[in-house]
Amino acid sequence: MSQVTILKNAHIFDGLSDELMENFSVVVEDGIIREVSQTSTNVDSAHIVDCQNRVLMPGLIDAHFHAYTPSFDILANDRMPPALLASHAAKILEGTLRRGFTTVRDAAGGDIGLWRALEAGLISGPRFYYAGKAISQTGGHGDMRLADEVEICACTSYSGSLTQIADGPDEMRKAVREELRKGAHQIKLMVSGGVFSPTDPIWMPQFTDEEISTAVYEASTRKKYVMVHCHTDDAARRSILNGVRSIEHGTEISEDTARLIREKEAFVVPTLSPIDLLNDRGQDMKVSKTSLEKSEGVMDKMLYSIENCIREGVSLGLGTDLLEHEFHPRQGAELELRRQVNSEIEILRSATSINAKLLQMEGKLGCIKPDAFADLLVLDGNPLLDLSLFKDQQTKPQKLFFSLVYLLFFLIYLKIPETIQRLL
Ligand code: ZN
Ligand code: ZN
Numbered sequence: 262m263s264q265v266t267i268l269k270n271a272h273i274f275d276g277l278s279d280e281l282m283e284n285f286s287v288v289v290e291d292g293i294i295r296e297v298s299q300t301s302t303n304v305d306s307a308h309i310v311d312c313q314n315r316v317l318m319p320g321l322i323d324a325h326f327h328a329y330t331p332s333f334d335i336l337a338n339d340r341m342p343p344a345l346l347a348s349h350a351a352k353i354l355e356g357t358l359r360r361g362f363t364t365v366r367d368a369a370g371g372d373i374g375l376w377r378a379l380e381a382g383l384i385s386g387p388r389f390y391y392a393g394k395a396i397s398q399t400g401g402h403g404d405m406r407l408a409d410e411v412e413i414c415a416c417t418s419y420s421g422s423l424t425q426i427a428d429g430p431d432e433m434r435k436a437v438r439e440e441l442r443k444g445a446h447q448i449k450l451m452v453s454g455g456v457f458s459p460t461d462p463i464w465m466p467q468f469t470d471e472e473i474s475t476a477v478y479e480a481s482t483r484k485k486y487v488m489v490h491c492h493t494d495d496a497a498r499r500s501i502l503n504g505v506r507s508i509e510h511g512t513e514i515s516e517d518t519a520r521l522i523r524e525k526e527a528f529v530v531p532t533l534s535p536i537d538l539l540n541d542r543g544q545d546m547k548v549s550k551t552s553l554e555k556s557e558g559v560m561d562k563m564l565y566s567i568e569n570c571i572r573e574g575v576s577l578g579l580g581t582d583l584l585e586h587e588f589h590p591r592q593g594a595e596l597e598l599r600r601q602v603n604s605e606i607e608i609l610r611s612a613t614s615i616n617a618k619l620l621q622m623e624g625k626l627g628c629i630k631p632d633a634f635a636d637l638l639v640l641d642g643n644p645l646l647d648l649s650l651f652k653d654q655q656t657k658p659q660k661l662f663f664s665l666v667y668l669l670f671f672l673i674y675l676k677i678p679e680t681i682q683r684l685l
Contacts, residue, residue, distance in 0.1 A: 263290050263291050264290070264291055264308070265288065265289065265290050265304045265306070265307040265308070266288075266289045266290075266307060266308045266309075266310060266635075267286055267287070267288050267289070267301075267302060267303075267304065267307045267308070267309050267310070268286065268287045268289070268310045268312055268317060268637070268639075269286040269301055269309065269310070269311055269312065270284065270286075270311055270312050270313055270314055271284075271285055271286065271287065271312040271314075271315065271316070271317035271639075272284070272285070272312075272314060272315065272316050272317065272643075273285045273287070273297070273316070273317050273318070273629055274316060274317075274318040274319075274609060274629075274644065274645065275297075275318075275319070275628055275629040275630060276318070276319045276609075276610065276613035276614040276617070276627045276628035276629060277610065277614050277628065279606055280645075281316065281643070281645065282297075284299060284314075285297060285298065285299055285317075286298055286299070286300070286301050286302060287317065287629060287635075287637070288302050288304070288307075289635040289637075292634060292635055293632065293633070293634065293635060294629060294630065294631055294632065294633045294634075294635050295631060296631060297629060297630055297631065310639075312639055315639050315640060315641060316639070316640040316642070316643055316644065317629065317637055317638070317639055317640075318609070318613070318629070318637070318638050318640065318644065319363075319613045319614075319626070319627050319628055319629055319633075319636060319637065319638070320361060320362065320363025320364065320387075320613075320626075320636035320637065320638055321360075321361050321362045321363065321364075321593075321596075321612045321613065321638070321651070322362065322363070322364040322365070322366070322579070322612060322613060322616035322617060322620070322626060322627055323357070323362045323364070323365045323366070323387075323579070323580055323581050323592065323595075323612075323616075324365075324366045324507075324530045324578040324579060324580040324616045324619055324620070325366065325368050325509055325510075325530050325532050325578075325580020325581060325582045326357070326362075326365035326366060326367055326368065326580065326581060326582075326583075327367065327368060327369060327370070327371075327423075327582065327583070327584060328350040328353055328354055328365070328367050328370070328371050328375060328389075329341075329346050329347075329349070329350055329367075329369070329370040329371065329375075329422060329423055330353075330370075330423075330583075330584040330585065331346070331349035331350075331353070331585065331586055332584070332585055333457075333546060333547070333548065333584050333585040333588070334547075335405065335423070335457045335458075335584065336405045336407075336459065338370075338422065338423060338584075339405045339421030339422050339423045339424060340405070340421060340422070341422060343374075343422065346370075346422055347374065347375060347378075349586070350375055351378075351384040351386070352586065353586065353589055354375075354379070354384060354385070354386025354387065354389070355384065355385050355386055356589055356590065357386060357387055357589065357592060358385060358386050358387050360590070360592050360593050360651070361593065361638050361651060362387050362592065362593075363387050363388060363636035363638075364387050364388040364389075364390070364616075364617075364620070364622075364626055364627075364636065365386075365387045365388070365389060365390070366390040366391075366392075366446070366447070366488075366580075366616075366619075366620055367389065367390065367391045367392060368392060368395065368449055368488065368490075368509065368580075368582070369392065369394065369395035369403070369423040369424060369449060370393075370394060370395070370422050370423035370424070371389065371390075371391030371392060371393070372391055372393055372394075372443065373391070373443050373444045375389060375391070376389050376391055376444070388626070388634075388636070390446040390447065390620055391444075391445060391446055392440070392445055392446070392447050392448060392449035392488065393439075393440035393443055393445040393448075393449075394420070394421075394422075394423060394424055394425040394436075394440065395423060395424045395425075395449040395450070395451060395490070396424070396425055396426075396427050396433065396436050396437070396440075396448070396449065396450050396451070396476070397424050397425070397426055397427075397450075397451040397467070398426065398427070398428055398451070398467050398468055398472070399418070399419075399426050399428050400460055400461060401426075401451050401454075401458070401461055401465075401467040401468070402451035402453070402454055402455035402458045402461055402467065402490055403423070403424030403425070403426070403451045403458070404419055404424070404426060404458065404459075404460065404461075405419065405421055405424065405458070405459065406419055406459070406460075407459050407460070408459065408460045424451075427472075429472065430471050430472055430475040433468075433472045433475045433476050433479075434475050434476075434479055437475070437476045437479040437480060438479055441479065441480065441482075441483050441485060445485065446485065446620075447480070447485055447486050447487065447488050447507070448476055448479075448480045448485065448486070448487045448488070449487075449488050449489070449490070450468060450473065450476055450487060450488075450489045450490070450505075451467055451468075451489070451490045452466070452467050452468050452473065452489045452490065452491050452496045452499065452500055452505075453465060453466065453467055453490065453491050453492045453493045453495075453496035454467065454492065454555075455490060455492065455555075456492075456535075456539075456552050456555045456556050456559070457548075457552050459551075462555075463492050463493075463555045463559075464492075464493055466493070466495060466496060466499070467496070470499060470502070470503050473487075473489075473499065473500060473503040473504075473505065474503040474504060477503055477504035477505060478504075481504075484621075486505075486506035486507065486621070487500075487504070487505045487506060487507070488505070488506070488507035488508075488509055488530075489505050489507070489508060489509060490509050490510065491508050491509055491510055491511060491512070492510055492512040492513065492559070493512065493513055494513045494514055494515045494518050497511060497513075497514050497518050497522070497529075498518045498521065501518070501521050501522050501525050501527055502521075505527065506527050506528060506619075507527065507528050507529075507530060507578070507619060508522065508527065508528065508529045508530065509530050509532065509580065509582075510530075510531065510532050510563065510582070511529040511530065511531050511563065511566045511567075511570070512559055512562045512563050512566060513562045513565070513566060514529065514566035514569055514570060515569060516569045516572060516573060518569075519566075519569040519570045519572065519573035519575050520573045522570070522573070522575050523573050523574050523575045523576075526576075527575075527576075528575070528576045528577070528578050528615070528618075528619045529566070529567075529570050529575055529576075529577055529578070530577075530578040530579065530580040530619070531563055531566070531567050531577065531578075531579070531580070531599070532563075532580045532581060532582035532595075533560065533563060533564075533595060533598040533599065534581045534582060534583050534591055534592070534594065534595045534598065535582050535583060535584070536556055536559045536560045536563065537560065537591075537594075537598055538583070538588055538591065539552075539553065539556045540556075540560060543556070564601055564602050567599075567602045567603065568602055571602065571603070571607075576615050576618070576619070577603070577607070577611050577615065578611055578615055578616045578619045579595060579596070579599065579608065579611040579612040579615075579616060580595070581595045591652075593651030593652050594651070594652040596608050596609075596612060596648040596651050596652070597648045597649050597651070597652050599611070599648075600648060605644065605645050605646065605647075605648055606645060608648060609644055609645070609648075612627075613626075613627035613628065614627040614628050615627075
């Protein structure tokens with residue numbers, strides 16, 4: 262027998278509209294939204310949730326997430342035994358859901374094992390879109406070997422928990438096909454240097470056009486797409502010209518490149534949280550001097566990029582890219598960080614409907630309308646006026662109540678006082 266839940270007296274942000282839809286009811290049947298209306302529908306035996314004029318919105322989507330990063334030391338993460346890494350991931354995923362993120366897109370290492378554990382309910386966490394191991398060239402952002410590390414055999418290539426090496430179109434083709442065979446929802450490439458990798462300058466171009474276009478072609482054979490780690494304008498431009506759909510970090514994107522991204526209907530996913538964290542806490546975080554030097558000025562360059570993207574009408578997603586248990590609670594603060602250059606409504610769309618489109622899940626995720634998954638947040642506050650209510654989840658966990666009501670139905674209450682929790 263189907264299970265019906267009716268959420269009534271809700272002010273709805275539907276993931277798209279500029280204004281709240283006041284005093285609406287939402288009918289949910291077996292985890293799917295069936296009806297959104299102003300008339301109060303009655304269904305015998307329905308479970309009723311009175312939202313008491315609170316805001317109801319789609320669950321947040323984090324489009325750049327790392328489940329397998331319990332430590333800020335990515336070299337250590339990449340060499341961690343799988344069972345230990347998975348145990349850490351379970352904690353990180355549970356915390357993510359409690360912060361109101363009901364979907365994440367994993368950008369390195371997330372795999373079918375974690376996905377199946379979530380689907381089977383063995384661990385609790387958000388919907389999980391994984392890339393498998395990110396693919397890097399030798400000496401690129403995903404090569405975690407130190408410069409003075411001795412190779413036992415020159416014929417072996419590096420492969421860790423999060424990343425793997427492929428050089429040349431043939432190795433790329435094989436690596437992408439392997440990840441797709443293992444069910445990857447998207448493919449991740451490293452096309453520029455990075456902040457935390459040991460041997461590559463951040464400005465370094467990585468992978469040739471031919472390698473990138475090979476990955477894009479192979480992904481397209483399964484109607485999948487490529488996302489790229491990218492810190493330079495040149496890397497963003499080359500990626501777009503070779504068919505990449507999702508530019509991660511998007512540092513230093515010029516107006517010309519932004520225009521090209523919009524013309525190709527691709528996306529940029531800015532990730533301000535790690536750089537904000539390094540600026541805030543970098544000196545006492547055991548981060549290498551080289552990484553701190555590499556991160557200098559990156560925040561300003563990311564903000565400059567976002568402004569260029571807004572001017573040219575690029576679809577901006579939202580991602581957090583956070584590492585380490587201690588810092589994952591800063592996840593919700595990404596929304597407020599974006600206020601430096603975006604309005605509240607633009608940021609909310611980025612975190613819901615635009616991210617959903619990026620994940621090829623338009624109409625199913627990131628919206629409140631019939632046929633969408635009922636991943637819903639009840640908020641004690643109006644996010645169109647104040648995005649800090651997501652950030653506050655890191656400091657007031659005692660005010661947070663989470664309930665996995667039915668299979669495939671996330672209903673999460675954020676910042677609701679204890680008295681109300683008892684009524685729900
Ligand atoms: Zn990256
Ligand atoms: Zn990342």
